């Protein structure tokens with residue numbers, strides 16, 4: 001798919017489907033004071049705008065070289081998408097921004113079955129970078145680190161990816177199921193206003209932003225790979241080969257629960273039915289999912305360490321993400337996954353033009 005442009009009312013990376021190469025990097029801010037924060041967000045904007053434009057990077061203060069050179073003398077243009085989000089720690093006394101905090105923003109809640117490692121949680125600023133090529137992502141990350149040295153430092157980082165269609169449709173996650181099928185229609189502005197973009201009830205500066213939930217969820221793949229396909233399918237409620245709901249049709253057919261009130265075909269506690277029971281009341285809790293796979297090597301006892309970088313965009317954390325996460329508390333899938341990290345962030349409104357910068361309406 002085509003790469004979204006850098007300028008607009010919303011950050012371009014939010015609506016597009018996940019790209020093959022991504023990196024999630026959470027930073028802690030080391031600046032103090034509003035004007036230093038403003039300078040940091042200007043620098044971040046300039047760096048990401050330039051990285052999206054491609055060409056030859058301009059020199060910055062800390063070095064005399066014209067960039068890291070990872071992409072050669074003439075970097076590709078329109079190859080990068082970025083999403084910048086702020087954590088609740090920014091809206092505190094150190095910047096005098098207590099009154100400007102998005103209403104629901106707070107440190108990530110701990111849910112049933114979570115085994116959160118503080119080293120993989122939180123951060124003041126989350127930068128998600130994505131591209132068709134990994135070197136474009138790493139070039140942008142290196143340029144950001146180079147330009148913002150002294151103003152923020154990395155807290156955690158996870159590389160992630162999406163698979164190509166196998167054989168078609170949504171990419172498969174590392175449990176072998178197509179992931180990213182159901183959700184709001186990203187071409188329907190009314191739905192996006194209702195479910196994704198901030199507006200009513202939030203500070204005026206936040207309009208056009210979105211609460212961005214990231215969860216680093218480990219998959220216990222050795223255990224999962226011993227489970228029969230039919231049992232795996234009942235855990236999700238969809239076919240493993242085609243992605244179709246167990247009530248029939250194709251990947252894009254909406255599951256019909258009215259014909260299956262007792263859950264004979266799609267169990268009541270299956271992942272898709274618990275997450276979205278498709279009742280009139282549950283329509284309000286839908287949100288936009290943007291998830292990637294990750295591979296983090298091998299753990300200390302020799303088990304494969306891989307999983308899902310789950311992402312969700314919503315305009316009311318509690319009505320949407322938290323409600324759905326609580327509905328999933330006792331789902332059978334919980335035996336095969338362990339949430340280990342992540343955070344709640346607020347994806348900033350878009351950078352509107354060449355003179356605008358991230359958070360301009362906030363500062």
Ligand code: HEM
Pocket residue numbers: 173175177178179180181182183215217218219236238271272273275276287289307308310321324325328337
């Ligand atoms: C749907 C996998 C975690 C919410 C799905 C589907 C799969 C899947 C295969 C069906 C295909 C699709 O519609 O995309 C996983 C895996 C997870 C995980 C492997 C963890 C490792 C979560 C979490 C949430 C969530 C943490 C929310 C708190 C949903 C929702 C749907 C869904 C809302 C769509 C249901 C519908 O509208 O039919 N997930 N998921 N998932 N998942 Fe997950």
